[in-house]
Amino acid sequence: MNSICNLALLGFGNVGRAFVELLERKRGALREQHGIEFRLTGVASRRLGWIADPGGLDVPALLRGQFPAAASANVRDWIAAARAHVVFETTSLNRHDGQPAIEHLRAALEQGAHAISANKGPVVFAYEELRDLAHARNKRFLFESAVMDGVPIFSMFAETLPAIDVRGFRGILNSTTNVILEQMEAGATLEQAIAKAQALGVAETDPSDDIDGWDAAFKTIALSNVLMQGRLRPGDVRRLGIRELSPEKVQAARARGSAYKLVCQAYRRGNTIVAEVAPKPLPLSDPLAWVQGTSSIIQFETDVFPGLALTEVNGGLDATAYGLLADFIRAVRS
Numbered sequence: 062m063n064s065i066c067n068l069a070l071l072g073f074g075n076v077g078r079a080f081v082e083l084l085e086r087k088r089g090a091l092r093e094q095h096g097i098e099f100r101l102t103g104v105a106s107r108r109l110g111w112i113a114d115p116g117g118l119d120v121p122a123l124l125r126g127q128f129p130a131a132a133s134a135n136v137r138d139w140i141a142a143a144r145a146h147v148v149f150e151t152t153s154l155n156r157h158d159g160q161p162a163i164e165h166l167r168a169a170l171e172q173g174a175h176a177i178s179a180n181k182g183p184v185v186f187a188y189e190e191l192r193d194l195a196h197a198r199n200k201r202f203l204f205e206s207a208v209m210d211g212v213p214i215f216s217m218f219a220e221t222l223p224a225i226d227v228r229g230f231r232g233i234l235n236s237t238t239n240v241i242l243e244q245m246e247a248g249a250t251l252e253q254a255i256a257k258a259q260a261l262g263v264a265e266t267d268p269s270d271d272i273d274g275w276d277a278a279f280k281t282i283a284l285s286n287v288l289m290q291g292r293l294r295p296g297d298v299r300r301l302g303i304r305e306l307s308p309e310k311v312q313a314a315r316a317r318g319s320a321y322k323l324v325c326q327a328y329r330r331g332n333t334i335v336a337e338v339a340p341k342p343l344p345l346s347d348p349l350a351w352v353q354g355t356s357s358i359i360q361f362e363t364d365v366f367p368g369l370a371l372t373e374v375n376g377g378l379d380a381t382a383y384g385l386l387a388d389f390i391r392a393v394r395s
C-alpha cells in the first residue's frame with residue numbers, strides 16, 4: 062500500500078496507548094520493510110466521545126492527555142469523519158453479550174475498514190458473523206491480541222499450519238491467577254495475594270473476572286470457536302475459579318510436588334467440544350506447572366503434531382500492542 066493509511070482507535074486505555082506508542086516506535090520499520098505509511102485520524106472512548114481529524118491527530122498531545130473536542134455523534138459518523146481504513150477496537154470486555162464492541166466492528170467492516178480487536182467479547186459472541194462480513198467486504202477481522210497478549214496463535218494456524226486438525230488444547234492463560242496462586246504458595250491468604258497482585262499492577266481493582274475464571278473461560282471459548290470450529294457460549298464452559306482454594310491446600314500440593322494452576326482446556330468428544338476452566342494441582346514435571354508470574358503457555362494437540370506448545374515469558378502491554386501491529390500489517394498487505 063503506497064497511500065497513507067488512516068487509523069481510528071476505539072478505546073484509549075492501557076492497550077490503546079501502548080499501541081500508539083508502539084506504532085510511533087515502528088513507524089520507520091513499517092515504511093521501510095512494508096511500504097506502509099499511516100496517520101491517526103480518529104480516537105474515541107466513552108469519556109472522550111468521537112474525535113476525528115482526517116488530516117491526522119497530534120499523537121504526542123493525545124499521549125499527554127490533551128484531546129480536541131469530539132465532533133461526531135456516533136460510531137458510523139466517526140468512521141466516516143476519520144476516513145478510517147483500519148479501526149482498532151480496544152474497549153473493555155462486556156461478558157454478557159460483547160456489545161457495543163460487536164456493533165462497532167460491524168460498522169467498521171460495513172463502512173469499508175479493516176476491523177482489528179484486542180477484545181475477547183466480539184470473538185466469543187460474533188466470530189462467524191464478523192469473519193463472514195469481513196470476507197464479503199474483502200476486509201479483515203483480526204484479533205491476535207485477544208489471547209496471550211499477541212503471541213501468534215490465530216495467525217500461526219491461519220498462515221503456517223494449513224489443513225491441520227486441532228483436536229484440543231490446554232494452557233495457562235490468565236496471569237492474575239497465576240501470580241495469586243504463587244503468593245498463596247508462599248503463605249498469603251487469597252485477599253493478601255490479590256492485594257499483592259494489585260500492587261504489582263497485574264490485578265484490576267475489581268479482580269473478579271480473573272478470580273472467578275471468566276477471563277480464562279472467554280479465552281478458552283475464543284480458541285475453541287476459531288481453531289476448532291466450535292460454537293461455544295460462556296454457559297458451555299465448566300468454569301471454576303480459585304476462590305475456594307485455601308493457602309493450606311495450595312501449600313500441601315506443593316509439598317507433594319505439585320503446583321496449583323488455573324488450567325484452561327478444550328477437547329473434542331464426538332461432535333462436541335468439552336471445555337473447562339478449573340484450578341488443578343499439576344506435577345512439577347508438567348510444562349504447565351513451570352509457568353511463573355505473568356507468563357503463559359498453551360499446548361495444542363493436532364492430528365499431525367501430537368504436542369505443539371507456545372510459551373510467553375513475562376508478557377505485557379507491549380506484547381499486546383504488538384499483536385495489534387502485526388494484525389495491522391497483515392490486514393493492509395492482504
Ligand SMILES: NC(=O)c1ccc[n+]([C@@H]2O[C@H](COP(=O)([O-])OP(=O)(O)OC[C@H]3O[C@@H](n4cnc5c(N)ncnc54)[C@H](OP(=O)(O)O)[C@@H]3O)[C@@H](O)[C@H]2O)c1
Pocket residue numbers: 071072073074075076077105106107108109151152153154160161179180181206207208210377378381
Ligand atoms: N491489558 C492487557 O494486558 C490486555 C491484554 C490483552 C487484551 N486486552 C483486552 O484489551 C481491551 C482493553 O484493555 P485495557 O487494559 O486497555 O483496558 P482499559 O485500560 O480499561 O481501557 C479501556 C478503554 O475502552 C474504553 N471503553 C470501554 N467501554 C467502552 C464503550 N462502551 N464505548 C467506548 N469506549 C469504551 C474506555 O474508555 P473510558 O475510559 O472513556 O470509559 C478505555 O479507553 C480489553 O478488552 C482487554 O480485555 C487487554
